[in-house]
Amino acid sequence: MKVWTLHLGLIVVLFAAQFWLSPYHSTNLARIMVLAVFAMGYNLAFGYTGLLSLGHALFFAAGMYGAGLPAQLWGVTAGPALILGILAGGGMAAAVGLLALRTAGVSFMIVTLMFAQAGYLAILYFAAVTGGDEGFTLPAAARSIAGLDLSSDTPRFLAALTLFAVGLLVSLALVRSPFGRSMVAIRENEERSRMLGLNPFTVKLVALVLSGLYAGAAGAAYGILFGYAGASFATIQYSILPMLYVLLGGAGTILGPFLGAALMFALIEVASGVTSAYLFLVGAALVALVLFAPRGILGTIRERWAKWLP
Amino acid sequence: MTKTTLLHPTRRGLLMAGGAGLLTAALPGHVGAQAAPIKIGFQLHRTGIGASYGRWYERTAQAALKAINDGGGIAGRPVEILFEDDATDPKRGSEVVDKLTQSDGCDVVMGTLFSHVVIGSAPRAAELKVPYLVCSEGYHVASGMLNRWTLQPGITDVRSQIQAMAPWIAANLGKKVTMVFPDFAFGHDHRDFFTAKMAEMGGEVIAQIAIPPTETSFTRYFPQIPAETEVLYHVMVGPAVLTFVKELGEFYGTGAKPQIFGFIDSLEAVDTATPGLEFLEGTHFWEAHNRVKPADAGEHEAAYRAAVGVDDNGASVSDAADVSTYSHMFSTWETLFFLKQAMEASGYSGPTDRQKLVEAMEAISDLPYGVERPQGAKVFNGKTHQVFGTQNISQVQGGKLVRVHQTTMEDGAYADAVDYTTMSF
Numbered sequence: 130m131k132v133w134t135l136h137l138g139l140i141v142v143l144f145a146a147q148f149w150l151s152p153y154h155s156t157n158l159a160r161i162m163v164l165a166v167f168a169m170g171y172n173l174a175f176g177y178t179g180l181l182s183l184g185h186a187l188f189f190a191a192g193m194y195g196a197g198l199p200a201q202l203w204g205v206t207a208g209p210a211l212i213l214g215i216l217a218g219g220g221m222a223a224a225v226g227l228l229a230l231r232t233a234g235v236s237f238m239i240v241t242l243m244f245a246q247a248g249y250l251a252i253l254y255f256a257a258v259t260g261g262d263e264g265f266t267l268p269a270a271a272r273s274i275a276g277l278d279l280s281s282d283t284p285r286f287l288a289a290l291t292l293f294a295v296g297l298l299v300s301l302a303l304v305r306s307p308f309g310r311s312m313v314a315i316r317e318n319e320e321r322s323r324m325l326g327l328n329p330f331t332v333k334l335v336a337l338v339l340s341g342l343y344a345g346a347a348g349a350a351y352g353i354l355f356g357y358a359g360a361s362f363a364t365i366q367y368s369i370l371p372m373l374y375v376l377l378g379g380a381g382t383i384l385g386p387f388l389g390a391a392l393m394f395a396l397i398e399v400a401s402g403v404t405s406a407y408l409f410l411v412g413a414a415l416v417a418l419v420l421f422a423p424r425g426i427l428g429t430i431r432e433r434w435a436k437w438l439p
Numbered sequence: 440m441t442k443t444t445l446l447h448p449t450r451r452g453l454l455m456a457g458g459a460g461l462l463t464a465a466l467p468g469h470v471g472a473q474a475a476p477i478k479i480g481f482q483l484h485r486t487g488i489g490a491s492y493g494r495w496y497e498r499t500a501q502a503a504l505k506a507i508n509d510g511g512g513i514a515g516r517p518v519e520i521l522f523e524d525d526a527t528d529p530k531r532g533s534e535v536v537d538k539l540t541q542s543d544g545c546d547v548v549m550g551t552l553f554s555h556v557v558i559g560s561a562p563r564a565a566e567l568k569v570p571y572l573v574c575s576e577g578y579h580v581a582s583g584m585l586n587r588w589t590l591q592p593g594i595t596d597v598r599s600q601i602q603a604m605a606p607w608i609a610a611n612l613g614k615k616v617t618m619v620f621p622d623f624a625f626g627h628d629h630r631d632f633f634t635a636k637m638a639e640m641g642g643e644v645i646a647q648i649a650i651p652p653t654e655t656s657f658t659r660y661f662p663q664i665p666a667e668t669e670v671l672y673h674v675m676v677g678p679a680v681l682t683f684v685k686e687l688g689e690f691y692g693t694g695a696k697p698q699i700f701g702f703i704d705s706l707e708a709v710d711t712a713t714p715g716l717e718f719l720e721g722t723h724f725w726e727a728h729n730r731v732k733p734a735d736a737g738e739h740e741a742a743y744r745a746a747v748g749v750d751d752n753g754a755s756v757s758d759a760a761d762v763s764t765y766s767h768m769f770s771t772w773e774t775l776f777f778l779k780q781a782m783e784a785s786g787y788s789g790p791t792d793r794q795k796l797v798e799a800m801e802a803i804s805d806l807p808y809g810v811e812r813p814q815g816a817k818v819f820n821g822k823t824h825q826v827f828g829t830q831n832i833s834q835v836q837g838g839k840l841v842r843v844h845q846t847t848m849e850d851g852a853y854a855d856a857v858d859y860t861t862m863s864f
Contacts, residue, residue: 262624355562356562
């Protein structure tokens with residue numbers, strides 16, 4: 130009960146936030162919620178299943194282009210485009226997973242990084258269709274759902290919140306389900322899990338596909354809500370960002386990805402207002418985190434004070 | 440004698456204070472507003488792949504700001520520029536447009552160079568209905584890809600630049616051309632527009648060598664250059680430009696080589712006298728604005744260089760090794776003066792006049808040579824939101840770039856691909 134109250138409470142607070150935040154901060158919160166969905170997906174693979182991937186930019190970009198290209202080329206509207214984007218993210222994760230999950234640990238990290246790099250270069254190579262590095266802006270028709278114009282503040286905020294709320298609650302239900310416990314079991318000790326009758330390959334593949342569905346949803350939503358799809362979202366930077374969000378907020382905690390995305394966003398916002406060398410401050414903050422709270426913020430809180438946190 | 444204090448004022452004092460208060464209240468509201476500065480948000484590539492350009496864009500914009508404020512500001516109001524790093528990233532770029540407009544209260548946003556940042560940020564500028572003046576030279580504005588709020592009034596676009604070069608290359612250097620270009624959109628613009636124009640001139644592009652953007656060494660690409668090549672056309676951008684030209688020199692050594700024509704992008708912020716670049720002697724470059732001050736430079740060239748802090752060789756006056764991005768940075772200077780002209784013409788008083796400001800910009804056409812436009816006279820096309828000017832071809836002579844040809848505006852002309860004025864705000 131306490132767990133559901135906390136998570137539903139957060140959704141209510143976020144809903145209310147649009148009424149007291151300025152349009153600027155409200156738009157930023159919409160960005161944070163979409164990026165948090167990306168990080169929640171990463172958390173399912175890394176935080177709960179122990180799959181340290183450096184290829185999630187590929188799944189995010191698959192979602193972005195999976196939604197953006199049909200919208201650009203065939204005039205597909207926002208709803209179907211979003212679904213196509215989610216499926217593209219999941220499909221890409223399944224394809225990568227079938228091959229990359231033959232490896233583990235550092236090898237898995239390198240193989241996923243290579244797949245992501247191949248995806249990035251493919252976007253550049255097929256520039257005639259994808260727009261290459263320049264990318265393309267999404268047409269107005271692709272930015273409207275059920276008559277709501279997603280390029281305006283309130284509908285965009287509500288769309289981001291809806292996606293975030295669904296992602297959060299599904300994530301919570303999943304990790305508390307028997308399958309979620311299988312994921313954690315494999316993270317903790319793969320050999321012992323196998324002896325208990327679990328098939329680690331299947332569990333990891335399903336976890337990676339779920340993670341890809343989240344990344345695809347986030348990529349598609351980011352494209353639709355902010356009107357642009359481009360190859361920069363497929364660069365390694367976008368594989369590292371969800372990892373940082375998760376590490377900062379707390380790997381293997383449900384709210385960690387949101388907290389990490391929000392704090393990182395705020396850190397850049399505040400630091401860039403203080404100095405032009407703001408990336409130095411961001412780096413220093415992350416080093417401090419690794420030194421003093423290696424489990425991330427919520428991971429540390431759970432360890433010391435609130436063991437009930439999922 | 441009556442003793443008065445702040446707590447016990449005289450009746451006369453009270454009356455005077457009250458009268459002064461009434462007078463102040465009776466003043467028109469806009470008197471106070473006029474004294475408030477005009478805020479210009481500058482989306483700056485301070486970090487990321489565009490950092491070498493960003494550094495000089497900031498210096499040039501600061502110099503233009505000082506010149507404008509020393510001249511009385513815009514419509515009598517002082518001007519401020521707020522610089523914000525976009526990390527040369529489209530996602531951050533969009534956030535920066537948001538921050539500058541909504542959080543910092545800027546009247547307009549300007550300054551973006553790299554095309555992907557422009558394209559990623561333009562939708563947000565349109566949503567916020569804020570004029571977005573880019574200094575990018577990309578064809579994205581004139582192609583019709585963007586929106587009514589995005590304009591490029593300070594630098595000719597790459598399509599026009601390339602078109603203006605091709606006839607001179609065909610007539611003076613050769614007709615069988617091999618192109619080496621980065622395998623992304625900027626390079627593809629060169630590939631497509633130059634190949635088409637060269638065919639029109641009776642020439643032929645016999646090989647197109649696209650180099651992936653992740654490449655850090657280029658030696659394996661040079662053997663692909665066909666032996667019958669008469670002209671090698673190269674354009675490269677980013678941190679690897681020096682490696683590129685050095686390795687090209689190593690490839691040819693002291694042996695025979697084709698005529699070499701490059702876009703100065705391959706050497707922006709790089710000293711042509713760098714050891715290893717001796718092979719560039721006698722080769723040609725496109726320059727928008729001549730890095731080395733030409734002997735017949737216009738009357739405003741010296742003042743512009745002094746204001747920006749650049750010597751006659753195009754390097755910083757305080758550090759001869761700090762070579763400027765001279766062929767691009769003038770765009771920030773000229774954009775600021777264009778903005779001043781449009782704001783004064785439209786009677787701009789605040790953000791509620793932004794639409795009127797864009798309409799005033801669209802109405803501008805002739806932009807004569809002057810201190811406002813040190814690169815040269817220009818024509819602004821209000822329908823395509825793109826400005827057009829002359830281009831230069833320079834030859835490396837004695838290690839320095841010397842202008843040998845200047846194009847006309849007609850050389851770079853092409854049919855309009857869009858009419859933004861028919862689009863809604």
